[in-house]
Amino acid sequence: MNSSLQEIKDKIGNNDDFFFQRDYLGEFPVVLMAFKTLIDLPKTKKMLQTNINNPFTINKTLDEFLTGIGEVKEQDSKEAISSIMEGKLIVYLENIPKFVIVEPVSKILNRAIEQPVNENVLQGPLNSFTEDKDTNIGIVRRQMNSDNIQVISLAVGNDQKKSLSLLYLKDLTNIDFVHKLIDQIKKNQDKELNHLQDLSKILGFSPWVAISKYHTTELPLEAVQFLKKGRVILFQDRLPFALVLPSLLWDIFTLENDRNxxxxxxxxxxxxxxxxxxxxxxxxxxxxxxxxxxxxxxxxxxxxxxxxxxxxxxxxxxxxxxxxxxxxxxxxxxxxxxxxxxxxxxxxxxxxxxxxxxxxxxxxxxxxxxxxxxxxxxxxxxxxxxxxxxxxxxxxxxxxxxxxxxxxxxxxxxxxxxxxxxxxxxxxxxxxxxxxxxxxxxxx
Amino acid sequence: MYPENIIASTSEGHWLAILLGVIIHFVVISVYMKGLSFFPNRNIIGIYSSVGKGTALFFLIPVLLYFLMVIIITVRAYSEIITIVFLSNTPLWAIMALLLFISTYIASCGLETIFRTGILLAILFLPLILFIFFVSFQNVDWRYAIPIDGNFQFIKKRDYLESFFAFSGGYLFLGFVQPFFSYNRKNVLIAAAVLIPFFFFSVYIPILTFGQATASTFFLPFVVAVDAININWLMFDRVTMFFIISLIAFVMLFLSLVSWKTIRIIEQFIPSIKPVYMLISLSVIIFLFCLSVPDWKDVEKLFWWNTILRFYVLIAIPISIYLIGIHSKRKNQHENI
Amino acid sequence: MKTYKLAAIALLHFCLLFILSGCWNNKDINHRVLPVAMGISKQDKEYKVILKIPEPHQGTTQIKIVSATGTTITQVVDKISMNMESSVDLLHVKVIIIERETAEQGVKDIISGFMRARDVSAKALVVICDEDLDEFFSKIKKTTGPEGTTLFDFFEKNAGWNPQIALTRIWMVYRSIHSYTHDVAIPLVKSGKSTMVEQIGSAVIKNGKMVGEINSDETLLVNAFNGEGIQGRIEVMDHASVLIISDRMEHKSKLIEQKPYLQSQINIKVVLLETRGDPSTKVIKKELEHLLTNRFNLMFTKFQTSKADILGLGQFYRTQISRSQLKFWRSKYYPHLKMDIKFHINIQNEGYLKTSSD
Structure with missing residues (x-):
C-alpha cells in the first residue's frame, strides 16, 4: 500500500462514514475515497462508469482520460484530505503516484430557496439567500444580469476552511476600497472564521465598536441595489445573508423595497x-x-x-x-x-x-x-x-x-x-x- | 450674552453697533482667507514656522493663550448659565466636567469627526433653534425698534468691545483645517452672511419685546425674551430650555474645535507627547482652572482681559498672514524669473 | 487580557455613574409639591404667602391651601417647604394673586424678585384680589372641583378667558416698571358666590403701583386697543345687542408745540343678535358708536389724571420724541395728550332676519 494512502487512512479513516473501496477504472486498479454522508455514492459511481464507457474515451491515453473525469493531482495527501472534507470524491491510482479529484453527485444538504425569515417583504420579490454560497452568488447574478459583476473567492482558516466571496461591480465600486479589503483578508487568511466577530477580526475592525460594520440583508433585491450603489457584498459560506460593506448610517433608514x-x-x-x-x-x-x-x-x-x-x-x-x-x-x-x-x-x-x-x-x-x-x-x-x-x-x-x-x-x-x-x-x-x-x- | 453686551453698549440704534461688528467680521474673514489662499494646503502653524521660529512664537503664543482663555470662559460661563436657567440643584463642577468630557472626546477623534458631528447636530438641532427664533416674535412690539438713528458712542464702551467675542471665535479654524479639508471661499462668506440675521434677531427680539429700558436690566435678554413665549398647543412649557440646550450642543462642538486647535499649536512646540495625552491633561488643567474661578464677577474680569487678546487675534493674525502671503509670492516670482 | 481590563474599567465607570446620579438631590416629581397659584400680601413689613396646591390623592386631586409669613417671599416658601412632607417647587406657579393694598403700595420688589430667580416662569399671570386673601383662598377651596388648575384655567386664553379680562403676565408688569411709555392693566377679582371667581374690572398699574381701577367694559376697550382680540364679545345697547367679530385700528400721531395729538379710528365689525323695538341698522350703528366713544373718552380722562399709559400711546411718539425726552413722557406729555377717537361700525350681517337699513 502506498504511503500517502496510508496517511489519509490514518487521518480520517476512523470515521464510520468514511468510504474506502478498491475498484477498477477500465483496467487500472484504483481506490475510491469519500464521505458517504456528503456524496450520493450510487449515482456518483454510475457517473464514473458512464464516463469510462463513453466511446470517446476509448482511444485516449490515461492522462487524457483522467483529466476528463476530474482534476489530476500529484501525491499530496493534505490536499486530498481537504478535498474529501469538502465533499469531493478521490480516485486514487494505485500504480501511478497520482490522484484525481472528481466532482461527485453530492447529497442535497441545503434547503431550497425560501422566503426570508428575518426580514419581511411587503409587495416585493420574496426569495432570499440560503446557506449555500454558490447558490447565493447565482441568485445575485440572476437578479442583476450584468457582465459588470465581479466575483472573487477566498478561503480562510487553517483547521477548517471557510470560503468567502466578494462581489462588486467593476465600474461602480471604489477599486481602492476593494483592494484594501482583499489585502486585509489575505493578510489574515490563517485566522479561524466561525462568526461575524471572527470576520471583524479578519477585516481588522476593533471588536469594541458598538455599531455593526456590516449591513446584513437576506434579500437579493437589497443586495443587488447595494451593489449598484458601489458597495461590496461579502458572502460567507453557511451564512444565509449577504454582508454589505461598508455599512453607512443611512442604511438604517432605507430599504430598496420602499421604492416600489x-x-x-x-x-x-x-x-x-x-x-x-x-x-x-x-x-x-x-x-x-x-x-x-x-x-x-x-x-x-x-x-x-x-x-x-x-x-x-x-x-x-x-x-x-x-x-x-x-x-x-x-x-x-x-x-x-x-x-x-x-x-x-x-x-x-x-x-x-x-x-x-x-x-x-x-x-x-x-x-x-x-x-x-x-x-x-x-x-x-x-x-x-x-x-x-x-x-x-x-x-x-x-x-x-x-x-x-x-x-x-x-x-x-x-x-x-x-x-x-x-x-x-x-x-x-x-x-x-x-x-x-x-x-x-x-x-x- | 451677545445681546446683553450690545444692549448695554448703546441705548438706541443698536443696528449700527451690530452692523459695524458684522462688517469688521467680514473684512477680517476676507483678508484672512485671501492671505491663506497664498499657501495652498498649509495651515497657519506651518506658515508661521516657515518664516522663522521667532515669528511663530510671536504670533502663535498669543493665539494659544487666547484659545485657552476662550475655553475657560466658555466652559465657565455656560455652566453658570445652565445653573441659572435650569439645573439649579446640580453642582457647577459636574456640569463643567460634562462639557469638558464631551468636547475632549470629540476633539480626540480628530477634525473630520468634529465636522461630521457638526453636520449631524445641525440636522438634529437647527430646526429647533429656527423654530424658537420664529416663535420668539410672538410678543414683539415693532414700535420699540424706534428710534433708529444711532451714533458711534458705543465704540468706546467696554461692553461693545467685549461683544466681539461673538465674531472672533469662529473663523480662525479656517487656517487650521487646510491639509485635511479644502473649502470654497465663497461658501464660507455665504455661511457668514447667513449668520447675520441671527445677530440682529438676538439683539432686537429682547428689545422689541421689552423695550430698551427694560431689556438693559437683564443679564440674558434673549433668554428672558424666549421665556416669555407662550405656546398653547405645545406639550412643553418652557421653550427657553430647548433653546439653551440646543445652543449648548453647538457650544460643545465649538469647545472641541478650539481644544483641537490648541492641541495643534502645542504639538508644534512640544512634538514629543502624544496628542491624546496632551488633550486629556489640557482638559484637566482647564477643569481645575475653571473650578478656581469663584464667581461671575471674575468671569467677567477674565472676559475683559481676553478682549485685548481677542483684538490682537482679530487684527494681527489675518493681516500678518496676508502680508506674509504677499511677501512669499513676490519672492517666488523673483525666483521664477 | 486587554479586553478584560477595558471591561473592568468600563464597569467601574458605570458604578461611579450610579453613585453620581444619586449625588445631588434631584427630587422626583411625586416628591415635589407643585403649587398652581400663589397669593401675596404685605402686612407691615412681612410678606404673607398663600399657596394653592393640588394634591393627588387616591385617584383624585384635592386642593390644599398653605400659608406662612416672613420677611421675603423666598423665606416664606422655604418655611412652607420645611413644614410640608415634600419640598415646594415654585416652577409651576401659574397665577400670582396680590392683595389690593399690597398692590397700592407697589409690587416692584415682588415682580423683580420673580424675574431674577427663574423659579417662577415669566409667563405667570398677575392678578389683584379685592378682598382679604385668606378669605379669597378659603372660598376658592370650597367652590373648586377636583382638577386643581381651575384658577389658572380662568385666565388661560384657550380655556376660560374672556375679552373683558385683562391678561397680564409677570414680564409685562416688569416691563411696565422700567418702560417709559407702557403701563399695564391687571385683572381685579374677588371670590364669587356661585362661580369661583368674580371679575370686577382691572387695576391700573403705573410703575409697579396700583393707581386706579377700571370696570370690565373699559377693560374690553383696552384689550381691543392693545390688539388682544375681542371677538365674540356681546355689546348691549338700548335698542339692540350685537356680537363683535373683529376690530382693526388706525392711528395718526402728531406732535405740535410739544403737545401730542392722536387721531385714532377703530373699525369694528359686528353681527346683530337681538333687537328691542324696531331700530334700523343706522340707529344701531350710531348708538354703538356713541356708546363706545363716550366710554372710551371717560376712561381716557381717568388714565390721564392718574398718568398711567395703559394703552401704550407713548409708543406712537417714539419717532417724534427723542429718547432723553421720552423719559418724561408720563409726566410731561401724556397729561396733555389730545385724543380724537372715532369708532366706525360695520354690521356684517343681520342673521336670518332682515332689518331695515334706515
Missing part, C-alpha cells in the same frame, strides 16, 4: 423610521429627565397627572425605568429563544399580565408603561436587526446621562452618540458618508 411605492410614500416611510430612531433614543431619557430633574418643562396639567400616576412608586425614576427596560429586554430575548409554538405565551405573560400587574401593584407609573411600549415599537422600525440592537444600547447611555443632568444630559448624550457615529470608519470610509457611490466613481 410612489415617491411621496417612500419619503414618508423613511421619515417614520427616522422618527422611530429618535423616539427610541429620546423618550426614555426624556421621561427620566422630566420626572426627576426638570419637571418645569412639562405643562402643569401634564405634571400633575404624572405626579398622580407616580404616587406611591417607591424608587427614583432612573431605577424604575431601568428595571422595566431590563424586563423588556428579557422578554425580547426570551421570545427569540423559545420555539415558535410557545412564543406567544411569553408575549402574553410579558405584555399583558406583567404590564397590568406592575401598574396595579404601584411598582411603576402608568406613563412609564406607555413610554416603554412606544420605545419598543419605535425601536423595531429601523432596518436591520443588528442596528436596532445598537440603538437599544445607546438608549441606556442617554437614560443614565438624563438622570444626572436632566435635559442637558439628553443633549449631551445625543452629542456623544453623534460624535461616536462620526468617528467610525471602515477602510477609510466614514460611517456618516452619504454619497459613497459618487466618491467611488471619482476615484475608481
Amino acid at each position: 411605492y410612489p415617491l411621496p410614500l417612500t419619503i414618508a416611510i423613511r421619515g417614520v423610521r427616522i422618527i422611530g430612531l429618535l423616539m427610541t433614543l429620546l423618550i426614555p431619557g426624556l421621561y427620566v429627565a422630566l420626572v426627576a430633574v426638570n419637571p418645569e418643562v412639562l405643562r402643569i396639567e401634564l405634571a400633575l397627572s404624572i405626579a398622580q400616576s407616580r404616587e406611591g412608586v417607591p424608587y427614583p425614576a432612573l431605577v424604575e425605568i431601568l428595571m422595566m427596560l431590563v424586563i423588556l429586554e428579557l422578554i425580547l430575548e426570551a421570545s427569540i429563544r423559545l420555539p415558535r409554538s410557545i412564543g406567544p405565551t411569553i408575549t402574553m405573560v410579558g405584555g399583558i399580565i406583567l404590564g397590568q400587574a406592575v401598574v396595579e401593584a404601584k411598582l411603576v407609573s402608568n406613563l412609564l408603561i406607555i413610554i416603554l411600549a412606544a420605545t419598543t415599537i419605535a425601536n423595531s422600525t429601523v432596518v436591520g436587526f443588528q442596528n436596532s440592537l445598537t440603538i437599544r444600547l445607546f438608549k441606556y447611555i442617554i437614560v443614565i446621562l438624563a438622570s444626572i443632568y436632566g435635559i442637558l444630559g439628553i443633549v449631551a448624550g445625543m452629542v456623544l452618540v453623534s460624535a461616536y457615529l462620526a468617528k467610525i470608519k471602515s477602510f477609510g470610509i466614514p460611517y456618516l458618508n452619504l454619497k459613497f457611490a459618487k466618491d467611488g466613481i471619482k476615484s475608481g
Whole structure:
C-alpha cells in the first residue's frame, strides 16, 4: 500500500462514514475515497462508469482520460484530505503516484430557496439567500444580469476552511476600497472564521465598536441595489445573508423595497423610521429627565397627572425605568429563544399580565408603561436587526446621562452618540458618508 | 450674552453697533482667507514656522493663550448659565466636567469627526433653534425698534468691545483645517452672511419685546425674551430650555474645535507627547482652572482681559498672514524669473 | 487580557455613574409639591404667602391651601417647604394673586424678585384680589372641583378667558416698571358666590403701583386697543345687542408745540343678535358708536389724571420724541395728550332676519 494512502487512512479513516473501496477504472486498479454522508455514492459511481464507457474515451491515453473525469493531482495527501472534507470524491491510482479529484453527485444538504425569515417583504420579490454560497452568488447574478459583476473567492482558516466571496461591480465600486479589503483578508487568511466577530477580526475592525460594520440583508433585491450603489457584498459560506460593506448610517433608514411605492410614500416611510430612531433614543431619557430633574418643562396639567400616576412608586425614576427596560429586554430575548409554538405565551405573560400587574401593584407609573411600549415599537422600525440592537444600547447611555443632568444630559448624550457615529470608519470610509457611490466613481 | 453686551453698549440704534461688528467680521474673514489662499494646503502653524521660529512664537503664543482663555470662559460661563436657567440643584463642577468630557472626546477623534458631528447636530438641532427664533416674535412690539438713528458712542464702551467675542471665535479654524479639508471661499462668506440675521434677531427680539429700558436690566435678554413665549398647543412649557440646550450642543462642538486647535499649536512646540495625552491633561488643567474661578464677577474680569487678546487675534493674525502671503509670492516670482 | 481590563474599567465607570446620579438631590416629581397659584400680601413689613396646591390623592386631586409669613417671599416658601412632607417647587406657579393694598403700595420688589430667580416662569399671570386673601383662598377651596388648575384655567386664553379680562403676565408688569411709555392693566377679582371667581374690572398699574381701577367694559376697550382680540364679545345697547367679530385700528400721531395729538379710528365689525323695538341698522350703528366713544373718552380722562399709559400711546411718539425726552413722557406729555377717537361700525350681517337699513 502506498504511503500517502496510508496517511489519509490514518487521518480520517476512523470515521464510520468514511468510504474506502478498491475498484477498477477500465483496467487500472484504483481506490475510491469519500464521505458517504456528503456524496450520493450510487449515482456518483454510475457517473464514473458512464464516463469510462463513453466511446470517446476509448482511444485516449490515461492522462487524457483522467483529466476528463476530474482534476489530476500529484501525491499530496493534505490536499486530498481537504478535498474529501469538502465533499469531493478521490480516485486514487494505485500504480501511478497520482490522484484525481472528481466532482461527485453530492447529497442535497441545503434547503431550497425560501422566503426570508428575518426580514419581511411587503409587495416585493420574496426569495432570499440560503446557506449555500454558490447558490447565493447565482441568485445575485440572476437578479442583476450584468457582465459588470465581479466575483472573487477566498478561503480562510487553517483547521477548517471557510470560503468567502466578494462581489462588486467593476465600474461602480471604489477599486481602492476593494483592494484594501482583499489585502486585509489575505493578510489574515490563517485566522479561524466561525462568526461575524471572527470576520471583524479578519477585516481588522476593533471588536469594541458598538455599531455593526456590516449591513446584513437576506434579500437579493437589497443586495443587488447595494451593489449598484458601489458597495461590496461579502458572502460567507453557511451564512444565509449577504454582508454589505461598508455599512453607512443611512442604511438604517432605507430599504430598496420602499421604492416600489410612489415617491411621496417612500419619503414618508423613511421619515417614520427616522422618527422611530429618535423616539427610541429620546423618550426614555426624556421621561427620566422630566420626572426627576426638570419637571418645569412639562405643562402643569401634564405634571400633575404624572405626579398622580407616580404616587406611591417607591424608587427614583432612573431605577424604575431601568428595571422595566431590563424586563423588556428579557422578554425580547426570551421570545427569540423559545420555539415558535410557545412564543406567544411569553408575549402574553410579558405584555399583558406583567404590564397590568406592575401598574396595579404601584411598582411603576402608568406613563412609564406607555413610554416603554412606544420605545419598543419605535425601536423595531429601523432596518436591520443588528442596528436596532445598537440603538437599544445607546438608549441606556442617554437614560443614565438624563438622570444626572436632566435635559442637558439628553443633549449631551445625543452629542456623544453623534460624535461616536462620526468617528467610525471602515477602510477609510466614514460611517456618516452619504454619497459613497459618487466618491467611488471619482476615484475608481 | 451677545445681546446683553450690545444692549448695554448703546441705548438706541443698536443696528449700527451690530452692523459695524458684522462688517469688521467680514473684512477680517476676507483678508484672512485671501492671505491663506497664498499657501495652498498649509495651515497657519506651518506658515508661521516657515518664516522663522521667532515669528511663530510671536504670533502663535498669543493665539494659544487666547484659545485657552476662550475655553475657560466658555466652559465657565455656560455652566453658570445652565445653573441659572435650569439645573439649579446640580453642582457647577459636574456640569463643567460634562462639557469638558464631551468636547475632549470629540476633539480626540480628530477634525473630520468634529465636522461630521457638526453636520449631524445641525440636522438634529437647527430646526429647533429656527423654530424658537420664529416663535420668539410672538410678543414683539415693532414700535420699540424706534428710534433708529444711532451714533458711534458705543465704540468706546467696554461692553461693545467685549461683544466681539461673538465674531472672533469662529473663523480662525479656517487656517487650521487646510491639509485635511479644502473649502470654497465663497461658501464660507455665504455661511457668514447667513449668520447675520441671527445677530440682529438676538439683539432686537429682547428689545422689541421689552423695550430698551427694560431689556438693559437683564443679564440674558434673549433668554428672558424666549421665556416669555407662550405656546398653547405645545406639550412643553418652557421653550427657553430647548433653546439653551440646543445652543449648548453647538457650544460643545465649538469647545472641541478650539481644544483641537490648541492641541495643534502645542504639538508644534512640544512634538514629543502624544496628542491624546496632551488633550486629556489640557482638559484637566482647564477643569481645575475653571473650578478656581469663584464667581461671575471674575468671569467677567477674565472676559475683559481676553478682549485685548481677542483684538490682537482679530487684527494681527489675518493681516500678518496676508502680508506674509504677499511677501512669499513676490519672492517666488523673483525666483521664477 | 486587554479586553478584560477595558471591561473592568468600563464597569467601574458605570458604578461611579450610579453613585453620581444619586449625588445631588434631584427630587422626583411625586416628591415635589407643585403649587398652581400663589397669593401675596404685605402686612407691615412681612410678606404673607398663600399657596394653592393640588394634591393627588387616591385617584383624585384635592386642593390644599398653605400659608406662612416672613420677611421675603423666598423665606416664606422655604418655611412652607420645611413644614410640608415634600419640598415646594415654585416652577409651576401659574397665577400670582396680590392683595389690593399690597398692590397700592407697589409690587416692584415682588415682580423683580420673580424675574431674577427663574423659579417662577415669566409667563405667570398677575392678578389683584379685592378682598382679604385668606378669605379669597378659603372660598376658592370650597367652590373648586377636583382638577386643581381651575384658577389658572380662568385666565388661560384657550380655556376660560374672556375679552373683558385683562391678561397680564409677570414680564409685562416688569416691563411696565422700567418702560417709559407702557403701563399695564391687571385683572381685579374677588371670590364669587356661585362661580369661583368674580371679575370686577382691572387695576391700573403705573410703575409697579396700583393707581386706579377700571370696570370690565373699559377693560374690553383696552384689550381691543392693545390688539388682544375681542371677538365674540356681546355689546348691549338700548335698542339692540350685537356680537363683535373683529376690530382693526388706525392711528395718526402728531406732535405740535410739544403737545401730542392722536387721531385714532377703530373699525369694528359686528353681527346683530337681538333687537328691542324696531331700530334700523343706522340707529344701531350710531348708538354703538356713541356708546363706545363716550366710554372710551371717560376712561381716557381717568388714565390721564392718574398718568398711567395703559394703552401704550407713548409708543406712537417714539419717532417724534427723542429718547432723553421720552423719559418724561408720563409726566410731561401724556397729561396733555389730545385724543380724537372715532369708532366706525360695520354690521356684517343681520342673521336670518332682515332689518331695515334706515
